[in-house]
Amino acid sequence: MSTLIRVGTSTCGLAAGADQTLAALERQVERRQLDVRIQRTGCLGACHREPLVEVLSNGNSVLYGPITPERVALLLDQHFGMGERGFSRDWLVSQKTDKSDYPFLGRQFKITTQLCGIIDPNSLDDYLAHGGYQAFRAAIQHTPEEIIQIVKDSHLRGRGGAGFPTGMKWEITRKSKGTQKFIICNADEGDPGAFMDRTMIEGDPHRVLEGMLMGAYAMGASKGYIYVRAEYPLAVKALREAIKQAAAYGVTGKNILGSGMNFEFVIKEGAGAFVCGEETALMRSIEGKRGMPTMRPPYPSEHGLWGFPTSINNVETFASVPSILLNGPTWFANIGTAKSGGTKAFALTGTIKKSGLVEVPIGMTLREMIFEIGGGVKSGREFKAVQLGGPSGGCLPFALIDTHIDYEDLKATGAIMGSGGMVSVDDTTCMVDFARFFLTFTQEESCGKCVPCRIGTRKLLNLLTKISRGRATEHDLGKLESLCETVRLGSLCGLGQTAPNPALTTLRYFKDEYLAHVLDHKCPAGVCEMNSSQHEPELTMAMA
Amino acid sequence: MPLHTKKKHRQYLYQGDPLAAPPPPELAAILDRHRDQPDAMITVLEEIQAHYGYLPQRQLQYTARELGFPLSRVYGVATFYNLFHFTAPGRYMVRVCRGTACHVNGSQKIIDALEKNLGIHQDESTLDGLFSLQTVACMGACSLAPVLVVNDHTYGRMTIESSVNEVENLKKENAVNGEEVTA
Ligand SMILES: Cc1cc2nc3c(=O)[nH]c(=O)nc-3n(C[C@H](O)[C@H](O)[C@H](O)COP(=O)(O)O)c2cc1C
Ligand code: FES
Numbered sequence: 001m002s003t004l005i006r007v008g009t010s011t012c013g014l015a016a017g018a019d020q021t022l023a024a025l026e027r028q029v030e031r032r033q034l035d036v037r038i039q040r041t042g043c044l045g046a047c048h049r050e051p052l053v054e055v056l057s058n059g060n061s062v063l064y065g066p067i068t069p070e071r072v073a074l075l076l077d078q079h080f081g082m083g084e085r086g087f088s089r090d091w092l093v094s095q096k097t098d099k100s101d102y103p104f105l106g107r108q109f110k111i112t113t114q115l116c117g118i119i120d121p122n123s124l125d126d127y128l129a130h131g132g133y134q135a136f137r138a139a140i141q142h143t144p145e146e147i148i149q150i151v152k153d154s155h156l157r158g159r160g161g162a163g164f165p166t167g168m169k170w171e172i173t174r175k176s177k178g179t180q181k182f183i184i185c186n187a188d189e190g191d192p193g194a195f196m197d198r199t200m201i202e203g204d205p206h207r208v209l210e211g212m213l214m215g216a217y218a219m220g221a222s223k224g225y226i227y228v229r230a231e232y233p234l235a236v237k238a239l240r241e242a243i244k245q246a247a248a249y250g251v252t253g254k255n256i257l258g259s260g261m262n263f264e265f266v267i268k269e270g271a272g273a274f275v276c277g278e279e280t281a282l283m284r285s286i287e288g289k290r291g292m293p294t295m296r297p298p299y300p301s302e303h304g305l306w307g308f309p310t311s312i313n314n315v316e317t318f319a320s321v322p323s324i325l326l327n328g329p330t331w332f333a334n335i336g337t338a339k340s341g342g343t344k345a346f347a348l349t350g351t352i353k354k355s356g357l358v359e360v361p362i363g364m365t366l367r368e369m370i371f372e373i374g375g376g377v378k379s380g381r382e383f384k385a386v387q388l389g390g391p392s393g394g395c396l397p398f399a400l401i402d403t404h405i406d407y408e409d410l411k412a413t414g415a416i417m418g419s420g421g422m423v424s425v426d427d428t429t430c431m432v433d434f435a436r437f438f439l440t441f442t443q444e445e446s447c448g449k450c451v452p453c454r455i456g457t458r459k460l461l462n463l464l465t466k467i468s469r470g471r472a473t474e475h476d477l478g479k480l481e482s483l484c485e486t487v488r489l490g491s492l493c494g495l496g497q498t499a500p501n502p503a504l505t506t507l508r509y510f511k512d513e514y515l516a517h518v519l520d521h522k523c524p525a526g527v528c529e530m531n532s533s534q535h536e537p538e539l540t541m542a543m544a
Numbered sequence: 545m546p547l548h549t550k551k552k553h554r555q556y557l558y559q560g561d562p563l564a565a566p567p568p569p570e571l572a573a574i575l576d577r578h579r580d581q582p583d584a585m586i587t588v589l590e591e592i593q594a595h596y597g598y599l600p601q602r603q604l605q606y607t608a609r610e611l612g613f614p615l616s617r618v619y620g621v622a623t624f625y626n627l628f629h630f631t632a633p634g635r636y637m638v639r640v641c642r643g644t645a646c647h648v649n650g651s652q653k654i655i656d657a658l659e660k661n662l663g664i665h666q667d668e669s670t671l672d673g674l675f676s677l678q679t680v681a682c683m684g685a686c687s688l689a690p691v692l693v694v695n696d697h698t699y700g701r702m703t704i705e706s707s708v709n710e711v712e713n714l715k716k717e718n719a720v721n722g723e724e725v726t727a
Contacts, residue, residue, distance in 0.1 A: 015685040015700035047687030050700075192643030192682035230590070230627055231683055233696070271586055271625030274681065288585035290624040347686055349645035355687035387644065423644045437647055441681065447624075 002035045003057040008050060008117055010043035010202045011234050012195070012356075016050035017068060024069035025053070028076055042203020044117030046104055047356035049093055052117075055079055063093040063102075104354045107373050109335065111343050112319035113359050116203030121238050124245040127206040133251060135322035139214045140259040147218040148174060151321065153329035155341030160186055160277075160314030161389070161419045162494075163340065163407040169311055172301040173219045176309035181221040184286070184305070184312040185212055187228040187235070188270055188277040191390030192441065194421035196345040197315035199357045201228070201235040204319075205242035209265065211318030213251060214325065216263050219311055224263065227282055229270040239267055274391075274445035278493050279312045281447070292449045293493035314419065316345055336362035337406050344405070350387075350423035351378045360405070367401045370424050381426040385510070389418020391438045391445075392498030394505030395431065414505045416498070430527035431510040432517055436464040438502035446495060453496030456487035460503060467514060470521035470530040477514060481507060567606040570595055575610045585613070585621050589628060598629050634669040634676035636714055638662075638694050640707075643682030645689040650704075654690055655679060657704045661711055674718060675711070 005025060009018045022038070029036045044052055049065030053075065056062075067075055071091065078087035099105035110116075119126035127133075139147055152167030173181065185208060189197040201208060212224045228236050243265045246252050254262050268286050275281045276291040283305050285291035304310025320342055324332045333341035345359040346369070353375035360369065366386060370376070377383045385395040394415030396403065403409055407417045425434065443457040463480045466472045484500035484507075491497045507514060516522050521530050567575065574591045578584035588611070592603055599622055608615040622628045640646075640655050659665055662675050669676040685691050688700025692707050699710065 011683070011698060012685045012688055012700070015683075015688045015691060015698040047685075050688065189684070190681070192641075192647075193645045193686050194682070195684035195686055198684040231680065269587070269590060270627075271590065272627035272681075273625050285586065286583060288583040288587075288621070290620055292624075349686040349689060350648050355645075355689075357687075390644065421644065423648060425648050429648055434648075437644075445681075 002037060003055060005029075005036055005038045006041045006054040006056070006117070007038065008043050008052045009040045010199060011232070012043055012047045012199075013050045013052065014234075016047075016066065018051040020069045021051040021053065021067050021072060024072040025076075028072050032076065032080075034076070034080065039120050040122075041118060042116040042121050043199050043357065044105070045108070045113060045199070045357035045359070046093065046102075046354070048104075048354045052093070054117075059097070060095075061097045062095050063099070063105075064091050065093050067091065104356070104358075104373055104375065107368070108359050109343050109361050110359050111323045111332075111335075112200055112207070112316050113203065113345060113357060114323075115207065116199055116357075119204065121203055121205055122241055124206065124242075124249060127204070131326070132206055133210055133249070135325040136210050136213050136217075136251060137257065138325055139217055140257060140261070144174060144218045144220065147214060147325070150325060150329045151218070154324045154332040155329075155336065155339065156317065156320055156324060156332065157340045157407065158314055159316035159320070159344060159419065161392070161416065163417060166313065166317055169301060169313070170215060170218050172299075173221075173309050173311040176302045178309040180223075180308045181219055182305045182308055182310040183212060183215050183219060183221040183224045184279075184282065184310060185224065185226040185315055185318055186277065186279070186282060186312055187226055187232075187315045188282060189229060189232075189315075189419065190274040190277040190445075191392075191419055191421045193349055193387075193390060193423045194347045194419055196347055196357060196420045198232050198235050200315055200319050200345070201232070202238050205235075205238045206246065207319045207322060208239075208315055209242055209246055209251075211321040212265070213256075213263065214321050215311065215313065215318060217259070217261055219309075221311070222262050222264075223266060225266050225268055225286055225305070227268045227270060227276070227286060230272060236267065236269060243267070273447075274441070275447045275493070275495050278495060281493070282312065283310065290447075292447045293495075295492065316420070337404070340407055344417070344420060346405075346420045346422045348374050348422050348424070351381065351426040351428070352376070352424045353378050363404050363406050365402050365404055366396070369405065369422070370401070374424065377424065377426045381428065383424065384427050384429060385425050385431065385434075387415075387423040387425065387434070387502075388421065389416040389498075389501075390421045391441050392416060392494065392501055393418045393421070394501045395425075395434065395509065396505070397509040399509075414501065414508060416501070428525060428527070430468070430523050430525035431506040431513045432464065432468045432523070433525075433527045435503045435506045436461065436468055439464055439499070442495065442499040446499075450490070450492035450496065452487050452490030453492065453499065456483060456490070456496065457499050459483055460487065460500065464503065467517050468523070468528040470517055470523075470528070472518050474515075474518055477507070477518060562602070563605055563609055567603075567610060571603055571606055572610075575607065579611065585611075585618070586625070589618075589622055593628060596632075598632050601630070629667075631669070632673070634674050635718075636674060636694055637676050637678065638692070638711065639678045639680045639683075641681075641683050641685075641689070641691040641693070642679045643686060643689075645686035646682075646691055649689040651690040653704055654692065654702060654707045657708055658711060661708050674715070 052065040053067045054063045074086045094102040156166045157163040276285045281291040281293040300310045349355045387395045439461040443461045446453045448454045608618045692699045692702045
């Protein structure tokens with residue numbers, strides 16, 4: 001029986017050198033004349049062990065990593081029983097098909113990423129062999145209203161950050177009047193430290209397309225835009241290829257599969273602006289304009305792209321839909337918590353032992369996530385905080401490690417669920433500097449349309465810089481807090497409204513570090529340079 | 545001011561319409577593909593940049609005239625997005641990620657080391673036109689942080705030494721190539 005070898009060649013795999021590993025594998029297999037088929041796949045999620053090589057034969061699977069080109073020969077020797085000399089047991093990740101012997105993978109519950117790392121993303125046949133487009137075929141046997149009801153019953157909430165119930169959004173768009181309707185897939189993924197959407201698109205692009213098709217059918221949309229950020233060239237390529245295949249397969253175009261539905265996909269590449277992830281800014285960007293947000297209401301569902309009703313959803317939201325229809329809404333709702341069904345994918349990164357993409361049922365605790373799945377902090381240092389939701393999110397201390405990962409629970413702490421970035425940091429990170437880091441980002445990315453955000457974030461950054469240089473007084477801490485409040489309440493869009501979160505949460509949970517900077521002129525983590533005037537040419541002027 | 549001197553002055557300045565000639569063929573090809581598509585501005589700019597490596601002023605002027613937009617609108621869009629730049633980049637675009645995951649894994653030190661090694665700041669190019677240095681917000685390879693990107697190739701798990709090495713290798717490679725050309 002022939003053997004299948006899978007090599008993960010997503011962006012993360014390639015960055016770790018998967019291309020060279022693949023070439024070495026091909027050479028070695030050729031030389032040994034093994035009966036082996038080599039397959040390129042997406043990312044299995046265990047990015048900390050990239051390049052990953054999975055060998056499958058007789059229904060067994062063995063996962064190895066990291067396999068650098070030099071290790072390929074030894075690996076093949078060992079696996080095919082030609083001797084174990086030089087092979088290191090450390091390279092073995094898992095020997096079970098369900099990966100239950102490797103908690104990082106075994107503890108996950110994969111829905112949206114179930115085929116990432118399993119199928120060849122460039123092969124429609126692979127996707128079809130795993131039940132691809134069955135959900136869409138089933139969907140067009142229902143009425144659009146029934147589909148919306150199913151999505152509502154599943155308690156699926158938007159995975160782009162705000163957690164708005166997806167079924168409700170679809171219903172509003174369905175009921176809005178317009179000669180034309182659009183749907184948009186938001187693949188801008190601007191949060192630094194997040195790569196869920198990238199992994200899904202690179203690993204299983206057809207699932208996203210299928211979800212969009214189902215959404216389009218439910219809402220009566222005739223055109224679907226996919227807005228991908230330009231920093232993801234591989235994802236753009238995968239989508240282009242997948243759309244071509246979908247057209248050839250007959251799920252786009254006119255009167256699709258005899259259902260009377262017309263639909264086409266359009267890819268729009270972003271051009272590097274964080275604010276374009278915000279839905280109204282994103283639509284302006286698709287229209288070819290500066291990506292500046294507009295006031296809501298009117299909401300896109302009523303008045304969106306070029307004034308037509310438009311529904312905008314995240315990649316992961318769409319990728320959840322096919323499984324909901326196939327397995328039923330109750331199945332999905334039961335996976336998560338009472339208010340939010342299903343799973344959420346997180347990009348677990350930072351100073352953590354096992355980083356990568358993790359998909360878990362909503363409602364898991366942070367402790368399980370970081371210490372059981374992530375394996376705790378790298379190289380024996382001490383865990384300090386976990387940052388959720390990127391620049392719009394917050395930092396939570398160890399004391400809150402048993403918080404459940406759910407929209408409401410996280411919101412109560414001051415952090416947010418966000419789109420799925422989860423960065424764990426150790427005691428070498430200074431929390432003041434960390435807050436300053438995020439404000440540097442939001443300040444640069446503020447589009448400048450509204451004053452509280454444009455000037456407020458700059459002032460916040462100045463204050464944080466002043467504190468981190470040991471030049472601030474306790475009075476400044478009060479000022480920081482009240483300014484945060486002003487920016488939060490006064491800003492036009494989510495960027496400004498959430499920009500103070502990193503400062504507010506660090507101020508709330510790590511006040512002692514702020515006080516050390518202010519009162520003792522010391523940085524406990526030894527990161528901030530006291531009394532240095534480096535990197536702050538405008539500081540004195542702006543603070544005067 | 546007497547009228548005649550003013551006139552003379554004007555004659556001296558005016559050298560004919562710089563855009564009198566039709567756009568160069570490669571630009572015309574890009575523009576023709578997107579005529580009458582009001583939403584294509586960003587795509588047009590992306591294609592121009594893909595061809596020239598940056599957005600040359602003259603090409604933007606042509607774009608405005610040919611597609612019927614005010615020049616301010618073209619620049620408005622071009623300056624809004626981080627992806628676009630207005631000066632020619634070096635042969636090697638070295639981009640260091642300063643996203644969250646890379647930041648907590650020490651990317652600032654890599655940026656500092658590269659700035660020192662190349663003798664330039666962020667968003668600048670070396671005088672020999674070989675290197676440009678930029679930072680990016682996140683490349684999506686966060687679990688391999690810190691991440692360095694040279695042109696289209698992403699390198700993960702970098703250290704200060706390996707980053708500087710990478711740049712040094714490119715320098716050497718070019719020195720060798722340069723000699724071959726002159727020899
Ligand atoms: C500053 C800002 C950035 C955002 N970035 C993203 C993003 O990168 N990806 C995304 O899906 N949603 C992003 N959002 C949320 C979107 O505005 C929108 O709520 C979301 O795409 C809706 O999809 P959902 O209902 O499926 O979550 C962002 C919002 C703001 C305010
Ligand atoms: S934070 Fe550097 S690649 Fe994402």
